[in-house]
Amino acid sequence: xxxxxxxxxxxxxxxxxxxxxxxxxxxxxxxxxxxxxxxxxxxxxxxxxxxxxxxxxxxxxxxxxxxxxxxxxxxxxxxxxxxxxxxxxxxxxxxxxxxxxxxxxxxxxxxxxxxxxxxxxxxxxxxxxxxxxxxxxxxxxxxxxxxxxxxxxxxxxxxxxxxxxxxxxxxxxxxxxxxxxxxxxxxxxxxxxxxxxxxxxxxxxxxxxxxxxxxxxxxxxxxxxxxxxxxxxxxxxxxxxxxxxxxxxxxxxxxxxxxxxxxxxxxxxxxxxxxxxxxxxxxxxxxxxxxxxxxxxxxxxxxxxxxxxxxxxxxxxxxxxxxxxxxxxxxxxxxxxxxxxxxxxxxxxxxxxxxxxxxxxxxxxxxxxxxxxxxxxxxxxxxxxxxxxxxxxxxxxxxxxxxxxxxxxxxxxxxxxxxxxxxxxxxxxxxxxxxxxxxxxxxxx
Numbered sequence: 001x002x003x004x005x006x007x008x009x010x011x012x013x014x015x016x017x018x019x020x021x022x023x024x025x026x027x028x029x030x031x032x033x034x035x036x037x038x039x040x041x042x043x044x045x046x047x048x049x050x051x052x053x054x055x056x057x058x059x060x061x062x063x064x065x066x067x068x069x070x071x072x073x074x075x076x077x078x079x080x081x082x083x084x085x086x087x088x089x090x091x092x093x094x095x096x097x098x099x100x101x102x103x104x105x106x107x108x109x110x111x112x113x114x115x116x117x118x119x120x121x122x123x124x125x126x127x128x129x130x131x132x133x134x135x136x137x138x139x140x141x142x143x144x145x146x147x148x149x150x151x152x153x154x155x156x157x158x159x160x161x162x163x164x165x166x167x168x169x170x171x172x173x174x175x176x177x178x179x180x181x182x183x184x185x186x187x188x189x190x191x192x193x194x195x196x197x198x199x200x201x202x203x204x205x206x207x208x209x210x211x212x213x214x215x216x217x218x219x220x221x222x223x224x225x226x227x228x229x230x231x232x233x234x235x236x237x238x239x240x241x242x243x244x245x246x247x248x249x250x251x252x253x254x255x256x257x258x259x260x261x262x263x264x265x266x267x268x269x270x271x272x273x274x275x276x277x278x279x280x281x282x283x284x285x286x287x288x289x290x291x292x293x294x295x296x297x298x299x300x301x302x303x304x305x306x307x308x309x310x311x312x313x314x315x316x317x318x319x320x321x322x323x324x325x326x327x328x329x330x331x332x333x334x335x336x337x338x339x340x341x342x343x344x345x346x347x348x349x350x351x352x353x354x355x356x357x358x359x360x361x362x363x364x365x366x367x368x369x370x371x372x373x374x375x376x377x378x379x380x381x382x383x384x385x386x387x388x389x390x391x392x393x394x395x396x397x398x399x400x401x402x403x404x405x406x407x408x409x410x411x412x413x414x415x416x417x418x419x420x421x422x423x424x425x426x427x428x429x430x431x432x433x434x435x436x437x438x439x440x441x442x443x444x445x
Contacts, residue, residue: 064093064346067116069103074301078366085362086353091346111135117341118350123156123332124405125243127166130336131159137337137344140164142352148376149355156332167335167355168373170363172297173392174224174329174402175313182287194232194319201267204290213289214268215280216424219417222272223403225293226420227329228316230257235320236327236398243406245445249437258434260319262427272424278302295331295402296389300369308368311385315392326397331405332373411444 066083070076076097083093096116103110103120110119111130121127130136143154143164157166182188186207191197201211216222230239234253241247242254269280269289281302283289292299296313303311315325335354341347353359360372361381368383371390379390393399404412419437423430 065116067119117347124401131165148374169334170370172370174295210289211267213280213283213292215275216272231327232319250434297369328396415440
């Protein structure tokens with residue numbers, strides 16, 4: 001299916017679609033609460049966390065302050081190259097790079113304080129949430145002249161009022177990652193169904209391997225496993241209804257997902273709450289584990305350059321033939337403007353530049369674990385993995401984003417993240433865990 005058709009299925013007008021923030025640590029959003037009314041928490045503002053090597057010119061109309069959550073080496077260097085290529089007379093971009101995790105946990109304070117003009121963020125409910133609170137700026141005017149952005153991407157960048165608040169940069173799929181050389185060495189075949197995946201997992205265990213690398217110390221990685229199981233077991237429409245608060249978490253469909261997950265736990269790496277996602281990916285890279293459910297923009301960063309050519313993925317296997325495997329998860333990363341930037345004209349000029357195909361090529365050349373959002377971007381230099389990722393998303397019948405992007409950010413952070421960790425720590429206490437989620441759902445929705 002072509003991209004416009006598949007991406008237009010994105011949330012049927014309920015919540016915009018997806019496709020990575022990448023960054024390598026996405027943990028809880030808005031810890032400490034956007035809760036209900038008072039979006040201001042107790043943490044410090046991020047506006048004063050400029051990179052140690054940044055030279056900040058004197059304030060003036062010619063300065064555009066850019067807040068970046070890309071603190072890891074590859075994306076940080078890519079952003080440096082992008083900023084260096086912004087050549088507009090009278091405008092200078094000053095980058096304020098903040099630790100990825102700290103940026104997200106303090107985003108509420110960041111937006112309410114004297115923050116940067118333009119900042120990195122994500123499409124979907126997380127973008128809409130801040131638009132509805134009046135904390136981010138309307139950038140509809142620059143969308144009038146953009147090229148290469150599909151109608152689906154426009155939807156992904158729009159608030160519920162139909163106006164645009166976001167500029168997409170890149171996306172990447174979540175799937176099951178593996179090392180082809182390991183599969184070839186043992187004669188393993190890609191599983192098409194969950195039953196086949198279970199048999200494969202047992203073969204891996206017999207060979208002394210961990211079937212599924214698994215880590216959830218940060219709290220968000222396991223959300224991806226839940227999403228894959230729910231999309232395959234209950235389908236895209238139910239998944240999005242659950243994420244948007246229209247289904248109960250203690251109902252039978254949601255319970256079935258957790259029960260299936262519990263049954264599959266023997267195939268997972270043990271003690272996930274004691275392990276970072278990087279540690280899990282390292283087990284995959286070292287061939288101690290055979291597979292890992294993760295996003296390409298994450299596991300790809302973890303692999304050394306010499307091993308990245310030996311990384312591939314397949315769609316999470318079919319559970320119900322009536323549902324199939326057409327729904328995929330592919331988050332979008334990009335940029336937003338604060339509601340009252342100190343330099344609005346400069347901020348809009350910089351955002352327009354970030355949307356250009358040549359700019360996005362800079363990023364996807366430096367970071368080969370993601371795919372450019374702009375369809376006019378030159379892809380001749382894409383790796384085999386990037387080409388496969390693009391086709392994988394193009395062929396999808398439905399595209400979700402990620403649990404902490406498809407639902408309210410405060411609900412994901414304050415309720416779902418700790419509840420899933422509680423389930424992983426005590427699968428036998430499932431009934432109580434689901435009751436807690438459901439009681440809190442009524443508070444948020």
